[in-house]
Amino acid sequence: MRGGLIEARLDFRKFQxxxxxxxxxxxxFSRVLSIGKLAxxxxxxxxxxxxxxxWPVFESVDPLKDVMADLIEVRSGFAxxxxxxxxxxxxxxxxIADFLAFAKEVDGATPLVFDSDPRKVSKTGVANDFGLLGGSEKED
Structure with a gap:
């Protein structure tokens, strides 16, 4: 069933x-733009x-696999x-504004570090830079 549903979604996305x-x-859009310019x-x-x-979002068949695929695409630079x-x-x-407002409200921490940011966090969630954890800076 999953394969058929995914195939149908791909076909519909192509149609869209x-x-x-x-x-x-x-x-x-072109017509609205031209009328708006005249006005x-x-x-x-x-x-x-x-x-x-x-486009409207399709309900996920397997949310975990979809999120992991998105994470891999972002971390690989494909998206x-x-x-x-x-x-x-x-x-x-x-x-992002909502996350910043939440962090500021909760604990005043404005820099956000997500597991999906390969510049700051490894795939396992370990910080790439000790400064991100609030500890001492790395020394050369």
Whole structure:
């Protein structure tokens, strides 16, 4: 069942990107943009600007495998955290702002360190830099 569901989702995603985006979303966006420019609302927007489309999120069949696949793609450099959040229907900047507000409210710690950031944390969750743990700095 999982294989069939994944295949159907891939086909539908292709339909969204190849048909809906080109035949519906982009023409409507272009029309709204041109009318808005005539009304003086979008003076600074270039006519070649393309909308960023965030499609509805499919419910996960196996959430753990999906998250691990996303983590591997981000850590390998095949995708950015922004792309992965957009695929799940989240706004990256709002998510980061919410995390910062939470950390500030809870313990006043503003620098966030996620396991998915290979610059700061190893795959096992161990800090790559002793300074991140609040300990003494590394000495050469």
């Amino acid at each position: 990107k190849q048909v809906l985006a080109h035949q519906l979303v982009r023409p409507v 003086g609302r979008f003076r600074e927007v270039d006519a070649s600007h393309r909308p960023e489309m965030i 950015t955290p922004q792309q992965k959040m957009a695929e799940r229907g989240n706004d990256f900047m709002k998510t």
